[in-house]
Amino acid sequence: MNVSLKWLGTLVDIKGLKPEDMAEVLTCDGIPVEHVIHPAPGIKGVVTGKILKVEKHPDAAHLLVCQLDVGQDEPVQIITSADNVKAGxxxxxxxxxAHLPAKHDHNAPGGIKVGDVKIKKGKLRGLxxxxxxxxxxxxxxxxxxYPGTEPEGIMILPANTPVGVDFHHVFDLDDVIFEMELTPNRADCFSMVGMALETGAIFNRKVTLPKVKVKEEGPSINGRASIHIAEPEYCSRFCSRLLENVKIGRSPEWIESRLRSNNIRPINNIVDxxxxxxxxMGQPMHTYDYDKxxxxxxxxxxxxxxxxLVTLDGEKRTLTSADLVIADEKGAVGLAGVMGGLNSEITESTTSVLLESAVFDSASIRRTSRRLGLRSEASGRYEKGINAKRSxxxxxxxxxxLEEQGACTVAADMLDEYPNPKPEQVIHTSFDAINDYIGIHLPDEQITDILTRLHFKVENNNREIAVTVPEFRLDVEGRHDLAEEVARVYGYANIPITTPWSAIAEGEMSQEQEASILIEDTLINSGLSQVLNYSFMHKDDLKRLNYPxxxxxxxxxxxxxxISEEYPDLRTTLMPGLIHTLKYNLAQKNSEVSIFEIGRVYYPKAxxxxxxxxxxxxxxxLLSGTVSEEGYPNDHRPYDFFDIKGIVENVLAKLGITDYDIQRSVCPVFHxxxxxxxxxxxxVLVSFxxxxxxxxxxxxxxxxxYGFSMSLSELNDYISGEVAFQPIPKFPASARDLAILVPEELSDADVEAIITKRGGKHLESLTLFDLYQGKQVPEGYKSMAYSLAFRAPDRTLTDSDVDTWIKKIVDDLEKNGCKLRE
Structure with missing residues (x-):
């Protein structure tokens, strides 16, 4: 919204206030002024002149020689090529x-070259x-x-324009405009009356609002028109009046100038x-041709x-059941709060006008406006909220x-449907509560004065106060809002800067958060890319993932x-999102994919x-494709089971988790x-x-x-931040290989448990390096080969030492059905 200071000055005393200073104070007090605009700053030395005589140039058919009265002792001669000038x-x-901000130039964009142009005396074809x-x-x-003005021809001013005056005075170009950047909650300030009340309160100046009085010289509207609210939840008030004997014409210049200050094009006196x-007043209204x-x-x-509905812009609009309309007995005649219909437009032949002033549901107007791409001054105000009591x-x-212009006769009475008037809002608080909230100690009288200037009614009962909120302050809802009103008018700059008391504790991350960051770093260093998927899923994907x-x-x-039919549930596993991401990459011909996600899944208690x-x-x-990119000297080897196993082991090692067992997985997602x-x-710490x-x-x-899945909550109990250091051995290890035939029912874990138990404390490492089942192996058996390493911290082991432990291991294995391979 734009605020004309000339217009504002008719409503509130702002004499002696500099525009820039006003803008700064208003902005600091929560009424932000985005720009201070001086209209037509590039125009200097231009005056109004009356054309006394127009003659053709004797040596140029396309030039006219004009004599003008510009308020000087003698007329001045100006030669022009414009063909729209006439005497008078x-x-x-x-x-x-004089200086102008632009000039005609056919080579410039739009035919106008912007830049300072200084006017000098000259001659055209000798004159x-x-x-x-x-x-x-x-x-x-x-x-x-500017109605009647052409883009190329000379600008013709109204016939009653004084001669010889500075051009700035003609159309209020000597005004100062505030371009406001109001927050949506201050709907009351989207009007000149609201700005006047706010300015008067902030600067403690007298406010003089227009006194509204209607003569009502025509017969009553009752029985000649009717209004009805079919859905009261979408319209809190609907008022209408009838104008007769209407005379369509131009508006007075002062109205047109004030409309121009907000970039609204004057149309005719009724619409204007x-x-x-x-x-x-901030109340959007619409005018209908009564006879239509x-x-x-x-x-x-x-x-x-x-x-x-065909709207006033000539566009054919197809509506939905979510759109509010104003309708007559035949159909829609206006899109409520957005734009009127062409079928009820005011034209030069209109003699009777039906006026509409209503308050519509903000959310409904916003939806319709956005769906149709129709933004207007009216819809913007409805979206922010309208005060129904001023309709x-x-x-x-x-x-x-219009009566004062002699443009109509007003029919007596008003049609008014106001089904649910809102009661006055009274907020109960105290002076101490207001001071405590702000952090200052203002006298009771000063708080009362500030609230009264803001048009609140204050009743004091032993320093407990009941504050009645004015009907136009739709944003004030509680005692904290009252305290903020006092603070901003008192001046935020006047509030002393103090350090609030607070029990400050040093922030720290939980063990699970630290583990999450460590896992993220480890996986990225392992060559994986982190992805972020929706926290939603479809249960059909769980079936496709083989879950029962x-x-x-x-x-x-x-x-x-x-958000869509594809995601109706909160996810219970990360796998659906990851596999869709993998599939999308493969579809885009990216066959080398290594991705991971760290995120939450959700399980209901009931x-x-x-x-x-x-x-x-x-x-x-998930990993798919090859370990490294194609090309020399990379090894173009596909991922296998041991790649994913190594990544998981690396993660657990970084978390300090050791001494875990490996078992066959029962997770249905995996082979x-x-x-x-x-x-x-x-x-189960991790499945892979x-x-x-x-x-x-x-x-x-x-x-x-290939892939893996782990739960941080399951890992949490085993995470260790301690790093165990072991000295470098002083004595060599003694290595032996053991090849045995193992019954099929015994697992690797069973065999390793026997070897570890009988190997004693000097068994340093145990590794399975071969597994075979085939023609050379008896039926019911499998061949397994292990590498064992023994070491003592205080001496070099002898062959006899190692042979003793190997014999114990073999004896125990044979007791469990195993045989040494020959």
């Missing part, structure tokens, strides 16, 4: 020494010319805002009056799906303005308002939800023969391996994929 017209004349007559374009004025009152309204009845209702006064104000429907991952929390769900922080990853779990104390072939088929993935 009043025009802007730039005399020698002197004392300056030039100006077009709107040469003064960088928007000709659309409605726009003027909207700017003055079927049944002379207006109803606020929702549009029918597919209902069509009738605004309607009377437009009637008063009895698995706990199917116990998912449904979302009441999902469904439907009665308390917050359990949130489990998990880490999952049962190429997967494993790391287990400690009966808890090759994805099940059925899973790959379900997602139409044609290459092998």
């Amino acid at each position: 017209q009043i025009v802007p004349a730039a005399l020698p020494g 002197p010319s004392a300056g030039m007559m100006c077009s709107a374009s040469e003064m960088l004025l928007d000709y659309n805002l 009056a409605a726009n003027y009152v909207m700017l003055e 309204i079927a049944g002379h009845s207006l109803t606020l209702r929702h549009a029918k799906d597919g209902e069509v 009738a006064e605004a309607l009377n104000r437009i009637c008063q303005i 429907e009895t698995h706990k991952v199917f116990n998912a929390i449904p979302i009441m308002n999902p 469904l439907p939800l009665t308390e917050l769900p359990v949130e489990d922080n998990r880490v999952s990853a 049962p023969g190429v997967s494993a779990d790391f287990v400690k104390d009966g808890k 391996g090759e994805l099940h072939p059925a899973v790959l088929d379900n997602f139409d993935i044609k290459q092998k994929v």
Whole structure:
């Protein structure tokens, strides 16, 4: 919104206040002024002149020689090529020494070259010319805002314009405009009256608002028109008045100038009056040709799906049942709060006008405005909120303005539907509470004075106060708002700077947070890329991931308002998001994919939800393709089981987790023969391996994929920040290989347990390096080969020492059905 200081000065005493100082104070007090604008700053020395005589140039058919009265002792001669000048017209004349902000140049964009132009005396085809007559374009004025003005021809001023005065005085170009950047909560300041009340309160100046009085010389509107609110929840008030004997014409110059200050194009006196009152009082209104309204009845209702309305801009709009319309007995005649209909437009032949002043639902107007791409001054105000108690006064104000112009007769009475008037809002607080909230100690009288200046009514009962909120302050809702009102008018700069007391504790991360960061760094250093997927999923993906429907991952929390049908539930595993990301990359011909995600999954304690769900922080990853990029000297080797195993072991090592067991994995996502779990104390720390072939088929993935999944909450109990150092051995190790035939029912873990038990404390390491089943191995057996290393910290072991331990190991293995290979 723009605020004209000339207009503002008619409503509140601002004499002696400098515009820049006013803007700074208003901004500091929560009424931000974005720019201070001086209209037409590049125009200097241009005066109004009356054309006395027009003759053709004797030596140039396209030039006219004009004699002008510019308020000097003698007329001045100006030669022009414009063909729209006539004797008796009043025009802007730039005399020698004047400056203009632009000039005509056919080579410049739009035919206008912007830049300072100094006017000098000159000669055209031998005749002197004392300056030039100006077009709107040469003064960088928007000709659309000046009725009757052409973009190229000389600007013709109103016939009653004084002669010889500075051009700035003609259209209030000597005004100062504040371009406001108001916050949406201050809907009351989106009007000149609201700005006057606010300015008066902040600067403690007298406010003089226009007194609204209507003569009502016509017969009553009752029985000749009717209004109806079909859906009261979408319209809190609907008022209407009837104007008769209407005379369509130009508005007075002072109204047009004030409209121009807000970049609103003057149209005619009826429409201009409605726009003027909207700017003055903040109440959007609409005018209808009374004779074009079927049944002379207006109803606020929702549009029918597919209902069509041609709006004032000539566009055909197809409406939905979410759009509010004003309708007569035949159909929609206006898009409520946004734009009127062409079928009820005011034209030069209009003789009777039905006025509408209403308060519509903000959210509904916003939705319709955005859906149709129609933004207007009216819709912007409705979106921020309208004071319903001023609707009738605004309607009377437009009637008063048109009556004073002699443009109409106002019918007696007003139609007014106001189903649920809001009661006065009273806030109970105390002077001490206000001071405590601000952090200062203002006298009770000063607080009362500030609130009274802001038009609050204060009742004091032993320093406990009851404050009645004025009806136009829609943003004030509680005692804290009152304290903020006092603080901003008192002046934020006047509030002493103090350090608030606070018990400050040093922030620190939990062990789980630190582990999450360490895992992230470790996986990135291992060549994986971190991804971030939606926290939602579809249960169909769980089926495709091979999970049985009895698995706990199917116990998912449904979302009441999902972002799409593809994501109706909160996720219970990270795998669906990761595999979709993998599939998308493969579809884009990126066959080398190594990704991981750290994120939360959600398990309900019960469904439907009665308390917050359990949130489990998990880490999952997928690898597919080759370990390194193609090209020399890289080894173009595909990922295998040991790559994913090594990555997982590296993560656990970084977390200080050791002494875990490895078991065959039962996770249904992974291939049962190429997967494993790391287990400690009966808890599965991590599951990893090759994805099940059925899973790959379900997602139409044609290459092998490896992955892992772990829960940070399961790891948390075993994370150790301690680093164990071991001295470098002084004595050599003694290595032996052991090849044995093992019954098929015995696992590697069983064999290693026997070897470890019998190997004693000097068994330093044990590694399985070969596993074979084939023709050379008896049926029911498998061949397993282990590498054993023995070492003593205090001496070099002898062969006899090692032989003794090997014999014990072999004896115990044979007791369990194993045989030494020959």
